[in-house]
Amino acid sequence: xxxxxxxxxxxxxxxxxxxxxxxxxxxxxxxxxxxxxxxxxxxxxxxxxxxxxxxxxxxxxxxxxxxxxxxxxxxxxxxxxxxxxxxxxxxxxxxxxxxxxxxxxxxxxxxxxxxxxxxxxxxxxxxxxxxxxxxxxxxxxxxxxxxxxxxxxxxxxxxxxxxxxxxxxxxxxxxxxxxxxxxxxxxxxxxxxxxxxxxxxxxxxxxxxxxxxxxxxxxxxxxxxxxxxxxxxxxxxxxxxxxxxxxxxxxxxxxxxxxxxxxxxxxxxxxxxxxxxxxxxxxxxxxxxxxxxxxxxxxxxxxxxxxxxxxxxxxxxxxxxxxxxxxxxxxxxxxxxx
Numbered sequence: 001x002x003x004x005x006x007x008x009x010x011x012x013x014x015x016x017x018x019x020x021x022x023x024x025x026x027x028x029x030x031x032x033x034x035x036x037x038x039x040x041x042x043x044x045x046x047x048x049x050x051x052x053x054x055x056x057x058x059x060x061x062x063x064x065x066x067x068x069x070x071x072x073x074x075x076x077x078x079x080x081x082x083x084x085x086x087x088x089x090x091x092x093x094x095x096x097x098x099x100x101x102x103x104x105x106x107x108x109x110x111x112x113x114x115x116x117x118x119x120x121x122x123x124x125x126x127x128x129x130x131x132x133x134x135x136x137x138x139x140x141x142x143x144x145x146x147x148x149x150x151x152x153x154x155x156x157x158x159x160x161x162x163x164x165x166x167x168x169x170x171x172x173x174x175x176x177x178x179x180x181x182x183x184x185x186x187x188x189x190x191x192x193x194x195x196x197x198x199x200x201x202x203x204x205x206x207x208x209x210x211x212x213x214x215x216x217x218x219x220x221x222x223x224x225x226x227x228x229x230x231x232x233x234x235x236x237x238x239x240x241x242x243x244x245x246x247x248x249x250x251x252x253x254x255x256x257x258x259x260x261x262x263x264x265x266x267x268x269x270x271x272x273x274x275x276x277x278x279x280x281x282x283x284x285x286x287x288x289x290x291x292x293x294x295x296x297x298x299x300x301x302x303x304x305x306x307x308x309x310x311x312x313x314x315x316x317x318x319x320x321x322x323x324x325x326x327x328x329x330x331x332x333x334x335x336x337x338x
Contacts, residue, residue: 002066032059034269037085039072040065041214042174042256045131046089052275052285056207057063059269069176069256070324076261080104080219086264087273089130091314092176093255094183097105098322102138108271112278119295121315127273132293134233135180136251142243152228153249155188155197160242164204170217170232171210173328173336177217178210181230184252187317198335210336234291237306250308256292295300 034053038046046063054061064085066072069092076088076099091099100104100122110123119129137158139151152158158167167178172178186194208225211217220226221241229235236246258277276282284297286292291303 025157032102032266032269033059034059034061034087034266034273035085036063036064037072037076037088037317038063038090039069040067040288041069041177042055042090044116045285046166048289049089049273049282051276052281053273056276056279056281057272061273065192070179070328073099073322074325076104077102080261081152081227081263083261083263086266087258087260087270087330088259089277091127091257091259092180092324093121093257094180095321096113096122096257096259097326099259100126100320102122104262105265105269106262106271107195107271108260108274110271110274112275114280114296114298115278116295116297122257127259129295130256130258130277130289131286131294132253132255132308133292133304134246134251134313135177135184135231136233137228137247138231138244139228139231139237140221140224140226140241141242141245147227151245151247153247155185156273158204158228159200161198163228165206166227166228167204167229168206168208168210168217168220169214170337172331175211175213177214177231179324179327180252180254182331183320184230184314184318186327187252187314191320195334198331200293202335202338224226229256233308236303237304245267246310248308250312250314252314255316265311293322 002019023122036050038048043065050061050063057097069090073095080102081234090289105126106125115129121129137152144151149162152163170178182310185197189197206226208220211220218241219230221229221235221244233246233251235244258274260267260274264270280296280298283296284293286294286299287301287303293304
């Protein structure tokens with residue numbers, strides 16, 4: 001065989017091999033992908049859910065943190081037609097209706113065995129319960145005793161002259177916890193009475209002002225710069241703030257959800273993720289990775305053992321709608337700026 005013919009044969013064989021490899025690669029099953037989005041503060045839980053879901057279903061699930069809860073919701077609205085994500089976690093109850101009204105969500109109307117009916121707070125069947133916890137009045141029992149003061153029990157108690165300069169809550173412009181405090185006050189008092197209350201309360205605020213978020217508030221509590229705060233009940237079981245107690249007369253039930261995006265590229269897989277997040281296996285990750293309470297009674301609870309239980313619970317008043325952006329601007333204008 002001539003060299004020329006040999007080269008022709010080799011080229012033909014190489015072509016067959018390349019074609020075979022290309023066909024084999026094309027026929028290989030592609031790993032399904034799922035992109036989960038949530039507020040940065042829920043990153044530990046998001047990553048844990050993504051890892052466990054990937055392992056269980058043989059898919060590639062990743063978690064993308066996206067600012068605070070309100071910023072995340074606003075981004076979901078802005079990107080609703082072509083979202084780079086498939087499913088969202090950490091959707092706050094006080095700001096979810098905008099997602100329903102703007103047609104951002106797929107609403108599969110799932111029923112999940114093991115999650116009590118009372119845990120479901122979206123009547124549209126779009127947002128599903130993921131976790132919850134209590135926001136209320138917490139106080140430094142040692143400091144109050146040293147000052148000869150009784151602990152406050154109600155929101156109105158905080159306006160008493162003896163608590164002047166002792167109180168704070170996180171800045172709602174910067175903090176989701178602060179927005180939850182506004183949601184609590186508005187749910188109890190209504191909007192106009194709520195704003196009047198916040199203006200009165202501004203005269204009681206400690207010298208540190210309004211901390212930028214949970215971490216800044218926790219540091220202020222540890223230093224003793226703040227004696228009374230409107231914040232998470234978890235401060236009362238935090239080893240870092242051993243003198244903190246919770247007023248159990250009433251508290252606000254803060255609830256977060258999970259939802260599938262209507263125009264998700266992997267919508268069917270996103271629905272399976274929602275089912276997983278509400279299963280015992282998914283709910284077992286809530287307390288260890290997010291310091292929140294799961295919505296299933298059979299889920300693991302370790303961090304929140306001993307969490308105070310309020311005698312009465314306030315839930316978000318849905319008639320208020322989704323006004324977080326409006327409230328932040330008004331708070332900055334009328335409360336922070338005086």
